[in-house]
Amino acid sequence: MIRIEDLHKSFDGNAVLRGVSLNIRKGQVLALIGGSGSGKSVLLKHLAGLLKPDQGRVLVEGKDMNELRGKDLARLRIRLGFLFQGGALFDSMTVFENVAFPLREKTKLSNEVIQERVFKELEHVGLAGSEHKYTSQLSGGMIKRAALARALVTDPEIMFFDEPTTGLDPVMGLSILRLIDDCHKRLSFTGVIVTHEIPRVLQIVDRVAMLHKGVVWAEGRPEEMASSNDSVVQAFFGKDMDMHEEVSGGRDEKV
């Protein structure tokens, strides 16, 4: 589904990505981990076509993101969902308007259908009753939920999550991870999660890739990564890591 080939990217002479290659199969969720400044978010923006690589390419369903232009790029992007670290909600709009926005702008659905889909999506993310609130009236967790609802309302086939739990308390972080897991079960999207939320994120992903020194340092199933002998991977995962902390359970949090 997504294929990254020898991706290089530098900013002002500082090489951030030095030849990243990775495959993500359809329906699979991959956690992208690594230290701060290792280029995880930069890689994620390349996958979404927001940044152009200096060298290498990103293929989504065989199409090179760097070569797509205009309507072809727009057509592909409508099948993508992106959860930004800060939510990137339009602050001049209410929660309802934010979630309805992609449907209003990119589909010809009637107002009744849009309303129905937005309410349904808000209910899925636990924001029923908050549709008239503005971003400034929402808590950090609610912003992430609203942004998730907006990203999912078009039923995307591919979802990118940029540090979905950053800035949230542990309970709220856990709740967001559960929500992502629920949504994946419901929509079966192909996903990439940039995160530091180890070990909890390992419960909801199929594979883990670790970025270090601008390349994919290690990649494998969560259990393989957790038991890796590599010192860099070990340092990141920690020796006393409990991989079995429950994430995929019912919701116990109310916003």
Add this chain to the structure above:
Amino acid sequence: MFIVRKLGTKSLDYLGAMGLMGVFLVRTAFYLVTPPLKLTRVLKQIRFIGLQSMLVVVLTGGFAGMVLGFQGFYSLSRFGSDAFLGPAVGLALIKELGPVIAALMVTGRAGSAITAEIGIMRISDQIDALELMGLNPHRYLVVPNFLAAMICLPLLTAIFDVVGIFGGYLIGVKLLGVGAGVYMGEMANYVEMSDIMEGVWKSLTFGIVIVWVCCFKGYYTGVFSGYGAEGVSRATTQAVVLSSVLILVWDYFMTSILF
């Protein structure tokens, strides 16, 4: 040697920024004439740039006309030509002061807000979010502002001129005793259609200059003015200063070359 290198780097940076500004204008012109047009956004911006600037334009227009009434009367009466107060006020407002002051007012009121809004959208990833929804941010954010400014600036200038002429009338006729018929009649004799069109063309191009600079500065907030609240604040200041300077420079060229 270090100074030369530094100077060269700075010059190249400025040239690069100017090139990018040129490309920005060309892209906007292209999207302006090709569908789809975001009509609701255009109407919203007409309300913001036009309707909501009316109060400040009426106020400044009125007082500019009143000052012109006083200054014009005292200057003209030295030569015994106070009968020409009407044309003097009318021509000064229609050809010069109307377009320039109205444009400066719109820059301060609406231009700064446009830069701040687009700048905040840039630093909070809202523009990237638009792009990822398959929307063209340029078409969605910039084009409506251009169209709105091109419609509103000539209209605001016309309002400024009319209010200014009545301001001058109030001082000249009601306060200083110039005949009402003389004030209006001489104006009708001396102000020609070409003078009015000069003001219209000026205000139209000033509108383009304002939104060009203000949208550009907001759109490239992270690139040219830094990130965060400080970056947006710097971009807004730069937009207002550059727009104001460009309005006066462009006014000089339009006056000296085109008319």
